[in-house]
Amino acid sequence: MAEAASFTPVEERAVREAYAAQGHADCPRCAVRMRERSIGGGSFGLGYARKREWLLCPQCHRSVLFDLKRGTRN
Numbered sequence: 373m374a375e376a377a378s379f380t381p382v383e384e385r386a387v388r389e390a391y392a393a394q395g396h397a398d399c400p401r402c403a404v405r406m407r408e409r410s411i412g413g414g415s416f417g418l419g420y421a422r423k424r425e426w427l428l429c430p431q432c433h434r435s436v437l438f439d440l441k442r443g444t445r446n
C-alpha cells in the first residue's frame with residue numbers, strides 16, 4: 373500500500389523555513405494554512421526531552437514532521 377503523498381525535498385524545506393521564520397506555514401501546493409500538531413513532549417518516558425511538530429495540509433494531506441531538539445548541547 374502506498375504511503376500518503378509527500379512533498380519533494382525542496383517543498384519540504386520551504387515549509388520548514390517558513391515555519392521557522394513565521395511560526396506557521398502554508399502548503400506549497402494548495403496555498404492553504406497547514407495545521408499544526410505537537411507530538412510527544414516527554415510523555416513516553418524516553419528519558420530525553422524531544423519535541424515534535426507536525427504540519428499537515430488539510431487539503432492534499434501532505435505532511436511535514438519537524439524534529440525540534442530543545443535543551444540539547446552539541
Ligand SMILES: [Zn+2]
Pocket residue numbers: 399400401402403429430431432433434
Ligand atoms: Zn496541500
